[in-house]
Amino acid sequence: MAICRPMHRLLWISIVLAGCSSDDPCKGVSGKCIGVAAGASAQEAQKALIDVQPGQTVAFGEGTFDFRTDLSLTVDDVTIVGAGMAKTILSFKNQTDGAQGLLVMANGFSIRDLAIEDTPGDALKVLGADGVTMERVRAEWTRGPDSNNGGYGLYPVQCHNVVLDGNVVKGASDSGVYIGQSDMILVTNNDVELNVAGIEIENSMHADVHDNKATQNTGGILVFNLPNLQVENGAGTRVFANDVFDNNTVNFAPSGNIVGLVPTGTGIAVLAAHQVEIFGNMVHDHKSVNIGVISYVPTGIAVTDTSYDQYPTAIYIHDNDLAGTSDAPTGMLGAALISALGELYPAGPFIVPDIAWDGVLDPARVYTADDKICIQNNTYADPTREFIDLAWPLGDATKPTVDMAPHDCSHPPLPGVTL
C-alpha cells in the first residue's frame, strides 16, 4: 500500500504517477466538500474548518498531517471524514499550542475514518452539541500508557444525542471514551485498550454501552457520578454484551484525577450512579475485582455540594459471565478489599469475589426495593467467592459479609436508548 507523505523528490514523483497523491480527499463524498491534502499545515486545515458551511464536508486526505496547533470547529451540521483510521492520521506530537487536538462547539457534528494521534491534551472534545456522531475514529497515544499522555480520547461533554460506534482508543491517561454530563448516548462496537479507564459514562443520563471490547486498561467500563458539576446524579445506563477482560494495566493516571483511584485490574465499576443495569457481559481476569459498586464516601474527599447524591441506587447486575482469579487488588480501594477479606478469611486465601460493594448506605435515605443493589443469575469464577459487602469503613458495628441474599432481587429492565 502506498502512503502519501513527503519523501525524496524523485520517489515522490513516482508516487504521484502511481496515482496516490493525486487522489482528491473529497473523492466519493456526496455534496459540497473541502479537501485538505496531506502536507497541509494546521493553519490550512483550520481555514477549511472555518470556511465550511452547514451541510458540507471537510475531507482529510490519506497520509500523516503534522499539526503544531489545535483545530476547532464551530459550524453546525459539518462532517469530517478521512480515508480510514489507518490511512489518515492527524498527528499532534509536535503540538505547541492548544489544549486539545480538535475542539468542536457545533451541533450535528459527525466525524469518521481518521486517526488523531499523540495530542498533549485531549484528542477530540465536543462541547455542548446536540447531535454527535463518531465512527471508526482512532484516538491513540502511540508511546503506550504514560502519565504524560492526554487525558481523554473521545470526549463529548454536555452533549445530547451522542453516537460513538466502531472507534478505537488507546493510551489515554484518564478515559479513552469519556462521555460527561450528557444525555441520550450510544456507545457501541468500540475497542478501548491501554487507557486508565476504557469507557467512562460520567454524570450522564440514558446511555447504552454495548458490544464494546475493553481490555488492557486499568479499569474497563466505569459509570461514575461526581460532585460539583452542572449535570449531576446521572441515571439510566445500560452496560451489556461487552467483552471486558484483562484490564490489569497499572494505573497511570496522574494523581488528583478521580480515575487515579480505580484499582488496577477492575472490570466494570459503578461510582455513586443510579439506575444502572449491567447484564450479559463477559467480564474476565481482573486482578482487583470484576465488578465493583461504591459510593463516593471511600474517596475521602469532602463533599460540600448539597445537591450531589454520593450513594449508588437501583443497580441491577445480572446474567454476566464472570471468571478469573482476583487475588492482587491494588490502591486504596484494593486495601479496603484486603482488609475485609482478612476479617472474613483470617487464613486466606485473599481472593476477591467477583462482585464487590462498599456497603455504604445513605444515612438520610429510607431505602425501598426500588433503590436496592440487585444481583442475580451471573456465572461466577468460584461459587464460594461470588460477592462481598465491604462494610466500609471497617471497624464499626457492621461487619463485612459474603451473604448475597439481601441482593437477591431484580429491577424492571431499563428502557433502551433510541436516537
Add this chain to the structure above:
Amino acid sequence: VKYAVAAVLATLTSGVCACGDNLSVTCGVEGAMCARLSSWNLDGAIPYDVNTPLFSDYTTKDRAIVLPEGTSATWADVDAFDLPVGSILVKTFGYLRDRRDPSQGERLLETRLLVHGSAGWHGASYVYDADGRDAELAVAGATIPATWIHDDGSVRTNDYLVPNANQCKSCHAEHDEMSTPLGIKARHLNDGDQLQQLVDLGAVTGAPPRASWPHIPNAFDPNAGTLDERARGWLDINCGHCHNPGGLARTTGLYLDITETDPTRLGACKPPVATGPASAGLQYDLVPGDPDSSILVVRISSTLPAVKMPQLGRNLVQDEAVALIREWVTAMPGSCAK
C-alpha cells in the same frame, strides 16, 4: 489618546472603505470582513482602557469603541454593556521596543475588530505589514516572532500567536456560546474618571448613581485594593470569561468570575474533574495556605499546551500574576482534607 491608538486611527483613516460605508466593516455578507484594514474612517472612535487587562504575553493593547452615530451603550451592572448593532470594538496589539522606555516606540502586531452585526457579534484579526502601516485579514490566525527589551532590561522573545476566527469565539463565548465583548463592563472601565466621561459624553446611558458602580482595582498596585479584590479581579478578567456557569469551561464546575462566592466553586478543596495530566499529581484546584499544592497555581505558571491556563492567547508566564495569586492562596483561610 495613547500612541498606538493614534497610530491605528491614522492607519484606519488613511483611505476610503472599499467594501462598505464609513462604519460598516462587513462586506455585504453578514460576518464577512474587509480584507484589509487601511480603509475605514473611524472618526468618532472613543479610546478606553481597563483597570486590569487580560494578559497577552506582555503586549500593549490600545482599545477604542465606535458607536453608530446618535447611539449609545446601555449600562449593565455585571455583564458587558449592551452595544447597539453597528458598534465596533477595536483593539491593537503591539510590543514596546523597550518596556522601560515607551518613547522608543513599538512594533504593531495585529488589530482585532469585534463587530456587532444584526445576527450577533463576530470578530476578525488583521495582521500588520512589517512597516506597521496596513494590516491584512488573518482568518486562520498567524504566528509573529517578536523581540523586545523587558522591564528588567533583559531581551525577551515570543512567537506571538494571532488567534483564528474560532479562537475569537472561544474566549468571547462568555455565556452559552454567544459571542460578547469582555472588557466593556462597568467594573473594568470604572477607573478614575474614565467611566464618568463616557457617561457624560452620552456614550453610556442608564448608569446608576456613581457611588454604586462596581470596580475592579489594578491587580498589580497594592494600594489600589485589598489582596482579595486584586486577585479576584485578575481571575475575573483572565479566567472568568470561560470559568463561569455559562462559559466554555462550565463543565469543570470551577467558576472564577467576579460574581462567584462559593469557596468550592472558586476551587478551594475542589477535586479537579477533567484535568488529566495537568493536575501535576495534586489533589485540589486550590489548597488554602498552600499555593504549591494548588492546581490553579500550577496551571497559570505553566507554558505547556495541555497544562497552561488560560489555554489561548498566552505563551509566556505572567510572573507578577503568579506572585499575586500565590500570595492570595497563601493568605486564604482554611485547609483541605488529606
